[in-house]
Structure formats: C-alpha cells, structure tokens
Amino acid sequence: MGSRVTALTWRPQTFDELVGxxxxxxxxxxxxxxxxxxxxxxxxxxxxxxxxxxxxxxxxxxxxxxxxxxxxxxxxxxxxxxxxxxxxxxxxxxxxxxxxxxxxxxxxxxxxxxxxxxxxxxxxxxxxxxxxxxxxxxxxxxxxxxxxxxxxxxxxxxxxxxxxxxxxxxxxxxxRQIPLFKIEQRLQEIVESEGLDVEAEAIALISQASGGSMRDALSVFDQVVAATGERMTRLDVQSILGVVEDANLLDLLEGVLKASAAQVLSRISDLVHFGHDLKQVYDALTAFVRDSLVMKSVEDASELVQRSYGHGTRHQDLLDQFSRGDLVRVLDVLVTQEPIFRHAFEPRFALELILLKLIEIRKLAPLEEVLAQIQELPTAAVVEPAKKKLT
Ligand SMILES: Nc1ncnc2c1ncn2[C@@H]1O[C@H](COP(=O)(O)OP(=O)(O)O)[C@@H](O)[C@H]1O
Ligand SMILES: [Mg+2]
Ligand SMILES: [Zn+2]
Structure with missing residues (x-):
C-alpha cells in the first residue's frame, strides 16, 4: 500500500465536497x-x-x-x-x-x-x-x-x-471545528471508496481524536492504516492512539461520586496494566467531567460538549443521581490539581491521591455545608426578603 497521505488525495475540489x-x-x-x-x-x-x-x-x-x-x-x-x-x-x-x-x-x-x-x-x-x-x-x-x-x-x-x-x-x-459526526461520515466515505475494512467504532474513535480538524482526522487515519493494513478494528485504533475508553472514564467518575475507593484504585490499576499514559487519562477524565457538567447544566448540550459519549443510559443515570455541585467539586479539584499531577514524580500515585481525596472531600462536604449554614444564619434573614422581590 505504501505510505499514504489521504489528506492530499481527498482534498475537496468543489464547494459541495467541503464538509461542515x-x-x-x-x-x-x-x-x-x-x-x-x-x-x-x-x-x-x-x-x-x-x-x-x-x-x-x-x-x-x-x-x-x-x-x-x-x-x-x-x-x-x-x-x-x-x-x-x-x-x-x-x-x-x-x-x-x-x-x-x-x-x-x-x-x-x-x-x-x-x-x-x-x-x-x-x-x-x-x-x-x-x-x-x-x-x-x-x-x-x-x-x-x-x-x-x-x-x-x-x-x-x-x-x-x-x-x-x-x-x-x-x-x-x-x-469552525467540523462536527464529529461529519468527520465520521467523511471517513466512512473514504473507507468505502478505497475498499478498506474498518469498524464503525474505529472511525468514531479517530474522529474523536481529531478535535474537529479534518486534516488531523485524516493523518490519524493514515497512521492507523500504516500500522494495521486494510483491516482496522476499534482495538487497533485504541492501542495505537492510547485512547481511554469511555467505560473507564465512567468507572472512575462513578467510583469518585459513589465514594468507592476500591473501584477507583482497581480501574487505575487496569489502565496502568494496559499501558495507558496516565497523563492522557487525566486529560480525558477532565474533559469527561467537564462535558458531564455541561450535560447536567444545559438542556441540549450537543453544541457545547467536546464530543458524544457512548454508554448513554449508564452515563445519564449517573448524572441523574448526583447534583451539579458534586460535578463542580470534581472538576474543580481536577483542574486545580492538574499542574501538581503533571509534575508528579509518580503519576500513578498522584492520580490515586487526587481521586481518593475527592472521595474524602465528599464525605466532609455535609459538615462543610452545616458550618456554612450556621455562619450564614444572620445574613440569610436579611437577604431573604430582597430575593423575593426579584422573583
Ligand atoms: N471542511 C473540509 N471538508 C473536507 N475535507 C477537509 C476539510 N477541511 C480540511 N479537509 C482535509 O484536510 C486537508 C487540509 O485542509 P486545508 O484546507 O489545507 O486546511 P486549512 O487550510 O484550514 O489548514 C484537505 O486536503 C482535506 O483533505
Ligand atoms: Mg491551510
Ligand atoms: Zn474550469
């Protein structure tokens, strides 16, 4: 097959061929x-x-x-x-x-x-x-x-x-960034016209990795074809790109929200075992929590999220069980601890610590809330009538 540069052979030649x-x-x-x-x-x-x-x-x-x-x-x-x-x-x-x-x-x-x-x-x-x-x-x-x-x-x-x-x-x-489903459609068109055998989920993963850039999607595509030949599976793409599966992200977030240290630790252990770069895991988890927060906050989040997620009902069920405040707390810690994680001597320990800390913070939260309520008591009485006028 030789080395291919799909981006060049598939440069759109007409306005109608331009995607997105x-x-x-x-x-x-x-x-x-x-x-x-x-x-x-x-x-x-x-x-x-x-x-x-x-x-x-x-x-x-x-x-x-x-x-x-x-x-x-x-x-x-x-x-x-x-x-x-x-x-x-x-x-x-x-x-x-x-x-x-x-x-x-x-x-x-x-x-x-x-x-x-x-x-x-x-x-x-x-x-x-x-x-x-x-x-x-x-x-x-x-x-x-x-x-x-x-x-x-x-x-x-x-x-x-x-x-x-x-x-x-x-x-x-x-x-603008090209919507991911349009990148998927274009990849599908290329796969069909070149007679390659590629799993739909492999295409979905490639377009997720593109960040909305068609050129990036096509160069990732070439990279995977170079490694696998004409048959490409989801697993091929995953192992070449080091993509973190949605199920793993969901397990991590669920472990944190449901305060299951065991679930968090065993999932991190699996990720290490499969050779994932934990920095990539951290980024993916942060993006996942951010998107979850958006989905929790906005009725139609499709324009605002970075990408769509599989495991629809399991993800949605989890979001239904927890408040926006819970997600804010998780995202807050992930974002503020990121520089510390990035410079950690041992990323695995740092990731474990950050996620377990989140579980502990959650346990402390009710106490925090009680304290805050006590402190706010006198002012709350003054603020209340003004608030009512506004509504
Ligand atoms: N909107 C698009 N529709 C279809 N293919 C695209 C699109 N944008 C980029 N590409 C693909 O990426 C390659 C590089 O695109 P290019 O137009 O040079 O991007 P830019 O100039 O914005 O960096 C093209 O040859 C084509 O294969
Ligand atoms: Mg250009
Ligand atoms: Zn002409």
Whole structure:
C-alpha cells in the first residue's frame, strides 16, 4: 500500500465536497452567482478545517473557463492548473517564509501586470499573521486601492494577530471545528471508496481524536492504516492512539461520586496494566467531567460538549443521581490539581491521591455545608426578603 497521505488525495475540489462549513460555502456561492464579490477575503480558524481548500475552490470558481460559477468544471486548463498549483494567475504564498516587506513589494509589482490568461489574478496568502509590520503596511496600501481583477484571499489560524486595518478591508469567514459526526461520515466515505475494512467504532474513535480538524482526522487515519493494513478494528485504533475508553472514564467518575475507593484504585490499576499514559487519562477524565457538567447544566448540550459519549443510559443515570455541585467539586479539584499531577514524580500515585481525596472531600462536604449554614444564619434573614422581590 505504501505510505499514504489521504489528506492530499481527498482534498475537496468543489464547494459541495467541503464538509461542515455550510454557512461559508453558501455565502460564497451566492456572492459568485450574484456577481457581488468582495475583492479581499480573510479565512480564519482551526487548522485543517478547509481554509486552503476553500481558497482554491474559490479561485477555480472565479477563473474557470465556464465561470464565474459556483460549480467550476474542474477540467478546463484554469481549473486543472489551480488544482495542481501551477496557474500563472493564481499565486499562493506562505507568509511564514515570505514575510518581509520586499516580498510584499514583489507582490505589488506582480499585480500591476494584467493577468496572464484568466479572468482574475488571485493571490492566496497563507498564515498571513506571520507578515512583518512593514509588510502588513505595504499590503494595506494594495488593499486600499485594489487594482482591477485582483482578488486577495488571506488565511490565518491566528485571527487575533491580524491588524484591525486589514480586518476592516476584508470580508471575513470564520472556519469552525467540523462536527464529529461529519468527520465520521467523511471517513466512512473514504473507507468505502478505497475498499478498506474498518469498524464503525474505529472511525468514531479517530474522529474523536481529531478535535474537529479534518486534516488531523485524516493523518490519524493514515497512521492507523500504516500500522494495521486494510483491516482496522476499534482495538487497533485504541492501542495505537492510547485512547481511554469511555467505560473507564465512567468507572472512575462513578467510583469518585459513589465514594468507592476500591473501584477507583482497581480501574487505575487496569489502565496502568494496559499501558495507558496516565497523563492522557487525566486529560480525558477532565474533559469527561467537564462535558458531564455541561450535560447536567444545559438542556441540549450537543453544541457545547467536546464530543458524544457512548454508554448513554449508564452515563445519564449517573448524572441523574448526583447534583451539579458534586460535578463542580470534581472538576474543580481536577483542574486545580492538574499542574501538581503533571509534575508528579509518580503519576500513578498522584492520580490515586487526587481521586481518593475527592472521595474524602465528599464525605466532609455535609459538615462543610452545616458550618456554612450556621455562619450564614444572620445574613440569610436579611437577604431573604430582597430575593423575593426579584422573583
Ligand atoms: N471542511 C473540509 N471538508 C473536507 N475535507 C477537509 C476539510 N477541511 C480540511 N479537509 C482535509 O484536510 C486537508 C487540509 O485542509 P486545508 O484546507 O489545507 O486546511 P486549512 O487550510 O484550514 O489548514 C484537505 O486536503 C482535506 O483533505
Ligand atoms: Mg491551510
Ligand atoms: Zn474550469
């Protein structure tokens, strides 16, 4: 099979192929159809979410022989040259390595000439936040007096580093994390079209590891294919990525909430036994408790949680049995103890200690509450009527 780079072979070539950026593709398509197009765009957002791909699709849409059209033909010389990165009228530069004012002066020279053949000259500047201040100023002059038929597409993962003067002269598109189920769908499509044999749960785990970046999902996918060949199971992905199974996280949280030191200790022992990196376990547990807290607090949490969790009813039952205060207490300790855990000489002991401490804190909690009530008694009487007025 050789080494594969799925991210490159599966770069979306049309707006419809782009996954999870519907608002952006709809807006761009409408602008192209109506002929009301900005001359400078700024694509910002997460790595591997489709900024460069969209810039190239937009370039094809504008310069296709059949265009401008939201559905470029993909076969004319403009389309194929843009796809292959050798169009004379579409230039891509990486600002990370061309960030000087001289580079921008060269660019201004270049745009002074008419386009070589195509309708527009399109300049794609990637990682634009890397430009030096003087380079930004030079670019600004060009954006202020845009030569005819020149279109800029700037892309960045770090929007906060872009000067306001540039922001105000561009139309901005924010590329969001791609919803995990859409990443799963895309992976499924790739698996089917390449005739691989991959368990659905393996795909789910890969997309969970992606953090909403399609490129990251595809590179994890390649990593697992390289190790396993054409058959891939959930266990393969788990052992290669060191993914901590939801059931383990649930066991740990349940052990803490139900004050079962035995359950906590034996689960940690299992995780060590299976060769898990406990730092990864700690992060996964923190994210799990955080998401549990969100699910406990918000009616429809699907937009706010990091990912979906298996074991639906067991997880939900546990959440039903305990209060938000209980979860806050667990998350509070996990977050504040994290630096201590990270620097621990023996991570296993540190994890055990932190979780057992949580069990002890919980036992102490009622006493704490009683003390707090006693202390609050006089003020509570004063505060009470005011509260009533508000409701
Ligand atoms: N929205 C998306 N839909 C489908 N594939 C995507 C998407 N975003 C990224 N990819 C995949 O990741 C690769 C890198 O994407 P790219 O557009 O270069 O990301 P960015 O420029 O945002 O870092 C693409 O070749 C493609 O395989
Ligand atoms: Mg890019
Ligand atoms: Zn074309």
């Amino acid at each position: 950026q519907d608002v952006i593709t709809r807006t761009l398509k409408n602008a192209i159809t109506s002929g009301r197009l900005h001359h400078a765009f700024l694509f910002s957002g997460l790595r591997g979410s489709g900024k460069t791909s969209t810039a190239r699709i937009l370039a094809k849409a504008l310069n296709c022989e059949t265009g401008p059209t939201p559905t470029p033909c993909l076969t004319c010389s403009s389309c194929t040259e843009i796809r292959d990165g050798n169009s004379l009228d579409v230039v891509e530069i990486d600002a990370a390595s061309n960030n000087s004012v001289d580079n921008i002066r060269e660019l201004r020279e270049w745009i002074r000439y008419n386009s070589a053949r195509d309708r527009n000259k399109i300049y794609i500047i990637d990682e634009v936040h890397m430009l030096s201040t003087s380079a930004f100023n030079a670019l600004l002059k060009t954006l202020e007096e845009p030569p005819e038929n020149v279109i800029f597409i700037l892309a960045t993962t770090e929007l906060h580093k872009i000067p306001a003067t540039i922001l105000s002269r561009t139309q901005q598109f924010d590329f």
